[in-house]
Amino acid sequence: MVSPAETARRAEQEVWATLGGVPDPELPVVSVVDLGIARAVAVSADGRAVRVTITPTYSGCPAMEVIERTVAESLAARFADVRVETVLAPAWTTDWITAEGRRKLAEHGIAPPQRPAGDEPVPLGSGIPRACPQCGSVRTERLSEFGSTSCKALYRCLDCREPFDYVKSL
Amino acid sequence: MDYLLRRGDTALVLSHRLAEWSGAGPTLEEDIALSNVALDLLGQARSLLTRAAEVEGAGRDEDTLAYLRDVPDYRNLLLVEQPNGDFAHTVVRQFLYDAYAVELWRSLLGSADATLAGIAGKAVKESRYHVEHSGDWVRRLGDGTAESHRRMTEALADLWPYAGEPFRTDDVDIAVAAAGVAAPASELEPAWRRRVTETLTAATLAVPSGGWTQYGGATGRHSEHLGYLLAEMQFLQRAYPGARW
Numbered sequence: 351m352v353s354p355a356e357t358a359r360r361a362e363q364e365v366w367a368t369l370g371g372v373p374d375p376e377l378p379v380v381s382v383v384d385l386g387i388a389r390a391v392a393v394s395a396d397g398r399a400v401r402v403t404i405t406p407t408y409s410g411c412p413a414m415e416v417i418e419r420t421v422a423e424s425l426a427a428r429f430a431d432v433r434v435e436t437v438l439a440p441a442w443t444t445d446w447i448t449a450e451g452r453r454k455l456a457e458h459g460i461a462p463p464q465r466p467a468g469d470e471p472v473p474l475g476s477g478i479p480r481a482c483p484q485c486g487s488v489r490t491e492r493l494s495e496f497g498s499t500s501c502k503a504l505y506r507c508l509d510c511r512e513p514f515d516y517v518k519s520l
Numbered sequence: 521m522d523y524l525l526r527r528g529d530t531a532l533v534l535s536h537r538l539a540e541w542s543g544a545g546p547t548l549e550e551d552i553a554l555s556n557v558a559l560d561l562l563g564q565a566r567s568l569l570t571r572a573a574e575v576e577g578a579g580r581d582e583d584t585l586a587y588l589r590d591v592p593d594y595r596n597l598l599l600v601e602q603p604n605g606d607f608a609h610t611v612v613r614q615f616l617y618d619a620y621a622v623e624l625w626r627s628l629l630g631s632a633d634a635t636l637a638g639i640a641g642k643a644v645k646e647s648r649y650h651v652e653h654s655g656d657w658v659r660r661l662g663d664g665t666a667e668s669h670r671r672m673t674e675a676l677a678d679l680w681p682y683a684g685e686p687f688r689t690d691d692v693d694i695a696v697a698a699a700g701v702a703a704p705a706s707e708l709e710p711a712w713r714r715r716v717t718e719t720l721t722a723a724t725l726a727v728p729s730g731g732w733t734q735y736g737g738a739t740g741r742h743s744e745h746l747g748y749l750l751a752e753m754q755f756l757q758r759a760y761p762g763a764r765w
Contacts, residue, residue, distance in 0.1 A: 409563030409642045410556075438567065439638030441645065494549035495653050496556035504549065520645050 354395050361393040365400055368424050375413045375420070376499045379458040382417060386446025389437070399431035405442045407520070408500035444501075444520050459483045461505065461516040479516040482507035521576045522595060523696045524636070525585070526738050527624075528568030529596035532586060533746070534617060535561035536753050537604055546607055553653060557614070560646045567639045574635075587757035591740070591747050598737040599682040601746040608671035609678065611657040616683045618651035619715045623708040624686070632700035655719045662723025669724065676720075676728055684732025687712070692738070 390403040444463040452462040461479035487509035497504040502515045538558035545551025569582040628640035661668040687709040
């Protein structure tokens with residue numbers, strides 16, 4: 351006989367595993383768990399209902415509605431009652447990207463954030479990527495502070511000349 | 521409600537102005553940057569207007585507030601409704617606003633309204649990237665060619681009269697300050713002025729000596745430009761009420 355608490359705990363683990371398979375629509379190499387977008391999971395005592403809390407990276411992130419829907423769909427087969435709730439506080443920070451997430455980003459040519467995201471002030475020059483994700487050179491230059499999505503900046507490697515995306519510290 | 525509308529409408533109108541540059545930016549990178557900033561502001565506006573509607577409790581939401589109010593009901597700063605003009609005007613307008621926004625959101629982190637504090641927690645981080653970006657342009661263009669310097673000087677002269685509106689304190693500000701929702705508007709000015717002076721000086725631009733003469737957005741008295749902006753932004757919902765996609 352498995353206790354109700356144990357049932358709920360197992361169900362929560364299942365949910366986290368499922369969420370680990372939900373890709374970010376704009377950075378599909380990482381999941382919503384890798385990015386720290388999925389914040390909390392709560393399963394009801396009877397194991398029928400689940401509530402997932404997610405948070406946007408940037409206020410204007412256009413991917414949020416897709417993420418909300420995909421998360422709900424991924425759990426619909428397993429739970430009778432699925433609720434996905436978006437919260438703003440505490441504000442997302444790049445510090446929440448997991449080690450696994452950073453590894454996957456780098457592997458796919460996207461430089462992970464470098465500077466720990468402190469509060470004050472932002473000398474942006476200090477937030478530069480450590481190395482070109484293609485050739486590893488540390489000689490890089492910023493082409494634009496705003497890249498193909500809100501969370502990225504565009505850089506170029508001065509050695510291999512390849513442009514690359516960099517996830518900005520936030 | 522009025523305080524939230526002031527913040528939300530300002531973010532919405534400036535977002536729309538920047539979106540006008542989408543596809544027409546001076547370079548591809550800058551086009552994307554302006555659109556990115558526009559998106560951040562739009563996200564902030566959505567949260568702020570949603571909160572304003574909740575506080576009002578009259579069944580409205582972010583969409584009805586954005587699409588179904590006319591000019592006198594808008595509470596945005598006059599600065600942000602000014603037309604894009606040349607790139608110098610866009611840059612100066614953005615910098616004067618961003619420098620204020622950083623101080624505003626920082627001051628709201630401890631707001632007694634937890635929702636507003638949460639919005640500020642996100643917005644303050646975004647506004648630091650924004651002010652870095654617009655400040656970079658101010659320096660580059662101010663300290664650039666004779667032509668870019670001339671244009672920046674003109675843009676500053678045109679927009680400076682609007683720059684003081686956010687620091688004016690009226691009954692709404694006094695009420696929210698008393699409730700612990702926001703710091704008095706005038707308290708944000710010294711830090712704003714420090715940053716503006718420092719950046720303009722680095723850009724070899726003179727801080728205008730003229731006064732701040734243009735006020736009214738916060739109480740619904742707008743320049744003629746807002747009507748045209750709303751006409752474009754609201755056309756679809758006005759012509760096809762309730763349209764969705």
